[in-house]
Amino acid sequence: MSVLDARPGEHRVWPGEWVASRLGVRLRDGAGPVGEGLLADLVELVDLVGLAVRRNPRRAHLLVSTVLGKHVPTDPRLVYGSGLLLGELVRRCLGAAPGDAGCGVLLADALHGRKDAAEQLCDRLREPREPVDAMVLGYAETATALGHSVADALGGACYLHSTRRPVEGFSTYGGFEEEHSHATSHLLLPSDPALFERDVPLVLVDDELSTGRTVINTIAALHRVRPRAHYVVASLVDLRGDDDRAAVQAFAATLGARIDVVALATGRVALPEGILEAGQALVTGLEHPPAPDTLETGPFKVARVDLGWPEGLPDGGRHGFLPEHRECLDNALASMAERVAAHLPADASRVLVLGFEELMYAPLRLAGALADGLPGDVDVRYSTTTRSPVLAVDDPGYAIRTRLSFPAHDEPADGPGERYAYNVAPGEDPSRAFDAIVLVIDDAADTPALAEGLLAQLQGLAPTVLATVPSHRPGPEPLHGPDFGSYPAEDVAWLLKDLSAVRLEAPTEQREAAIQAGRAHYSESLPVEYQPSPEYQRLFRDALDASAERLAYAVGVITEMILTERGPGAVLVSLARAGTPVGILARRWARFAHGLDLPHYAISIVRGRGIDEVALTHIAARHDPARVMFVDGWTGKGAITRELTAALGAHAAATGRRFPPDLAVLADPGRCTSLFGTRDDFLIPSACLNSTVSGLVSRTVLNRDLIGPGDFHGAKFYSELAAADMSAAFLDAVCARFGDVAGRVVQDLPGLLAADRAPDWSGWEAVRRVGEAHGIDDLNLIKPGVGETTRVLLRRVPWKVLARADAEEDLTHIRLLAAERGVPVEDIEPEAIPYACVGLIHPRYGKGAVQ
Structure with missing residues (x-):
């Protein structure tokens, strides 16, 4: 023995x-x-x-x-x-x-x-x-x-x-x-x-x-x-x-x-x-x-x-x-x-x-x-x-x-x-x-x-x-159009899990009650997709015609800033879904102005739950994190900016992998980032619609019953809405104006780069004042700016809209949506807020909502 x-x-x-x-x-x-x-x-x-x-x-x-x-x-x-x-x-x-x-x-x-x-x-x-x-x-x-x-x-x-x-x-x-x-x-x-x-x-x-x-x-x-x-x-x-x-x-x-x-x-x-x-x-x-x-x-x-x-x-x-x-x-x-x-x-x-x-x-x-x-x-x-x-x-x-x-x-x-x-x-x-x-x-x-x-x-x-x-195999692969989304495959790689076959939509009032009561997180379900009326679709087309040149200029400015910060090896990572059309436009400007073919990924970030770690790992395995620039459509009170900074800090502490927390946006009315095309709160037509201007892709989903430890966050592809899809029309209209604004972008860029662009977070202070004036303790129920107010009217249970009297040109669609839903619009003095409007979510479901 x-x-x-x-x-x-x-x-x-x-x-x-x-x-x-x-x-x-x-x-x-x-x-x-x-x-x-x-x-x-x-x-x-x-x-x-x-x-x-x-x-x-x-x-x-x-x-x-x-x-x-x-x-x-x-x-x-x-x-x-x-x-x-x-x-x-x-x-x-x-x-x-x-x-x-x-x-x-x-x-x-x-x-x-x-x-x-x-x-x-x-x-x-x-x-x-x-x-x-x-x-x-x-x-x-x-x-x-x-x-x-x-x-x-x-x-x-x-x-x-x-x-x-x-x-x-x-x-x-x-x-x-x-x-x-x-x-x-x-x-x-x-x-x-x-x-x-x-x-x-x-x-x-x-x-x-x-x-x-x-x-x-x-x-x-x-x-x-x-x-x-x-x-x-x-x-x-x-x-x-x-x-x-x-x-x-x-x-x-x-x-x-x-x-x-x-x-x-x-x-x-x-x-x-x-x-x-x-x-x-x-x-x-x-x-x-x-x-x-x-x-x-x-x-x-x-x-x-x-x-x-x-x-x-x-x-x-x-x-x-x-x-x-x-x-x-x-x-x-x-x-x-x-x-x-x-x-x-x-x-x-x-x-x-x-x-x-x-x-x-x-x-x-x-x-x-x-x-x-x-x-x-x-x-x-x-x-x-x-x-x-x-x-x-x-x-x-x-x-x-x-x-x-x-x-x-x-x-x-x-x-x-x-x-x-x-x-x-x-x-x-x-x-x-x-x-x-x-x-x-x-x-x-x-x-x-x-x-x-x-x-x-x-x-x-x-x-x-x-x-x-089960043997560990390579992580999930990106999704591309036309199998997922209506954008061409070369425009964006969606780092998302396809949940198209899953029923995730809930009635707006039911969903709002669960969120505000703390029984559910907003990312666990989806609102029913808004189906625009013929009048609203005409409004979108008119708004696009009116703002295409302004958008093209902002796209040119922000793309040049990105290239100044990250160089020709920049990697665009848009925050799905509002940031994705902006990331595509930036990618197309880089090709138009410099002959560059920048990689572009769309990933999910969720307020209160952070960024998609699996997606970050996928990107880091293929690119230098220092070259990454995160892209979004606009800022409101800066919640996503704060979430991004906190999430990337936690990711760096856990992995040693450091992504710069810079966020580039078309519009920064909240004044919470230094990389922006403008700080005016104007109508970005991609905010007027939901999936039908965002490649027919839903807002992202983080539901633990559907998303495992090795999965990307999820989203749905609404292929059944193809007949109403305006995604390509939006991109094409803006890209068609690149030639008209290119000279002005080149001329203005040195002065824009030399100017003081430091964030002062004045938008956040304005939101605090609105909360005090209207008896709202939970600032998550206040959504400032044209884009965020549009989301309130399309996805949530709105209480009222505050509108600046001098911003009528950018608020036509806001007033139409408010009228359709029976939401009052209150006019306020221009000096009261730096935004064109503010949307207030109805607080009747209780305060302390999980947003």
């Missing part, structure tokens, strides 16, 4: 004695583990590793970790706790306050057979800690879960692991070589490369550090792309010699960077001469006949279980795993474990949770939750399948007792090949048998080859539960 299977009080055999006696391999402890004595005199190298023989022409021996859970079924709490403890060493190295020194004792107790010690170790290391901001990189395939665990210990870290599985839709950030490995190509495929660009320490995590060559190769490749001042290398065991250690530090000096190394234990592996040939001879002599790999007692049944995996949660760190993903997984684990437990035999006493190659973290955490939820006398173990070819010898002094071999079942890029599961079959010792196996794979590996290979072999061993996790 090995240390891995021994019970308290039983003789413990080191699972490396067999190799040591035949090949002369010797392990020697180092001067002491890194970490200010955290594990000193508690854990030796032989506690953390056993030995096996590789079937590999490059290296004869294999160190088999007793705490990694890769090749050897292990208590998942011991695996996770060891990773968290390694993360504790990283925390100290990054300057965080040290944690509980008793954790080292708990690890030693767990390794020496005290079952509750591993559980206590996890509990203690998962207590709330101050988050440490870092980027953590784990090595595929053996260290993917270990890297996750280190990132978990840091709290605020973003995590990515390398992969040997190319994934369509993800571009390679970098690659490096693990020279001694049987499969050396590593890929980095982050879904958001900007996360990797943050100026934070980079932590590299592997299960063992033998020479340091892999570390040097990795840091060299990544430093060329994004130089850093501080790297930390974290490994379960550090086996480098003095020359290897000196080489890493010399390399750090050439980079002008700091490279620290931490490990749970240090030491050396002493190898005799000729070990490679001796190891190959040993493999040849023992491979035929092979040791028995299965029990002849099956087949048992296979049950599929739906884990209820949270929508949008990545299956692991192959494309990035953020702190919010970690929180989501933590919240879902108990429920998922309950679903698995319901499919286990009632008398199960020894259960294996078996992961799949790089998919190690999700099965590990699930195994830990299962162990926590099942009765204490049920022994839950965790391990995974692997690509590594290792000799199996059914001897207590050997780390790899049995081997299952089966064809690859995930259609790997390197073609079909053999894969392995070690120590799953009991061999000659029936006490090592599992009476239930939970196989956790991703859906890319759920293929006919799985059923015919690995699954068929597991059925011969024990009742098997198959749990499939």
Whole structure:
């Protein structure tokens, strides 16, 4: 019986004695583990590793970790706790306050057979800690879960692991070589490369550090792309010699960077001469006949279980795993474990949770939750399948007792090949048998080859539960016309989820009551689309004819300001939907005046709930955030300007990705931005209509029942309104006047740029005065300006309209809409407000509305 299977009080055999006696391999402890004595005199190298023989022409021996859970079924709490403890060493190295020194004792107790010690170790290391901001990189395939665990210990870290599985839709950030490995190509495929660009320490995590060559190769490749001042290398065991250690530090000096190394234990592996040939001879002599790999007692049944995996949660760190993903997984684990437990035999006493190659973290955490939820006398173990070819010898002094071999079942890029599961079959010792196996794979590996290979072999061993996790794939793709919206595809990429098939419209009064009572947020539903009367449509056309040249001039001014601020590489991001026609017009001006083809996206921002984070991630993966300019139609009292600034600040704090909060608008009567075409409150005809002047797209929707964590915010495409669509007519009318105003724009621009354009927020003060005069405490019920007043009349329950007597030219449509809805219009003195008009939402539903 090995240390891995021994019970308290039983003789413990080191699972490396067999190799040591035949090949002369010797392990020697180092001067002491890194970490200010955290594990000193508690854990030796032989506690953390056993030995096996590789079937590999490059290296004869294999160190088999007793705490990694890769090749050897292990208590998942011991695996996770060891990773968290390694993360504790990283925390100290990054300057965080040290944690509980008793954790080292708990690890030693767990390794020496005290079952509750591993559980206590996890509990203690998962207590709330101050988050440490870092980027953590784990090595595929053996260290993917270990890297996750280190990132978990840091709290605020973003995590990515390398992969040997190319994934369509993800571009390679970098690659490096693990020279001694049987499969050396590593890929980095982050879904958001900007996360990797943050100026934070980079932590590299592997299960063992033998020479340091892999570390040097990795840091060299990544430093060329994004130089850093501080790297930390974290490994379960550090086996480098003095020359290897000196080489890493010399390399750090050439980079002008700091490279620290931490490990749970240090030491050396002493190898005799000729070990490679001796190891190959040993493999040849023992491979035929092979040791028995299965029990002849099956087949048992296979049950599929739906884990209820949270929508949008990545299956692991192959494309990035953020702190919010970690929180989501933590919240879902108990429920998922309950679903698995319901499919286990009632008398199960020894259960294996078996992961799949790089998919190690999700099965590990699930195994830990299962162990926590099942009765204490049920022994839950965790391990995974692997690509590594290792000799199996059914001897207590050997780390790899049995081997299952089966064809690859995930259609790997390197073609079909053999894969392995070690120590799953009991061999000659029936006490090592599992009476239930939970196989956790991703859906890319759920293929006919799985059923015919690995699954068929597991059925011969024990009742098997198959749990499939959805593979993380590229994020949502933009929508384009004519499939979504009536604008040409080249004019705008809608970063929205198509909700056209969903009934979201509610009667205006019912919707207003729910919003003001706090029972619903305005973004969760849609108003019924206003159907303009023939008279109103004529009014729109007349207004467009009258204002097209004025609009063209404002478009020219604001586009030139954008190009002055961001340069010819500017990226336009309009705030859907009012900003989208303006973004298109700016894009067309840039092409007309400069021959530029500016990218243009439309994204959602919601008052009180922020900006679409998924959309920002999509943009950042393709463009420099510093080049982005946000575009809207007009300002009212500045609520969206404030929301944008706050949302982008929170996004930068969470991701390190900084989008400038500048907002460019055609009209800024609220005086809350420095980038505007005019500060006059005039009729912008696109405010007169809803979807029929905005590409037949609805206002945006953020309804948690419809929008998952990985989705863009939503919207509807009203294709049935195509006969009334004025979107193209509006754009064409304005673009037709570009030539008439181009000379004036060029002439006026220097003076406009030199003028004082600083916001003074006088519009907000005017709104406060209106509220006081009309007894309205909730300023969200006051909508200043022609555009916002139009929205009140079209979407909300209006109470009254305040109109300046000197603004009749821009208020014809306001008076028509007010008359249609029976809303009184009160004339006020021009000096009372800087706006042409103000719309007041009826407060009869209660104050304190959620807007």
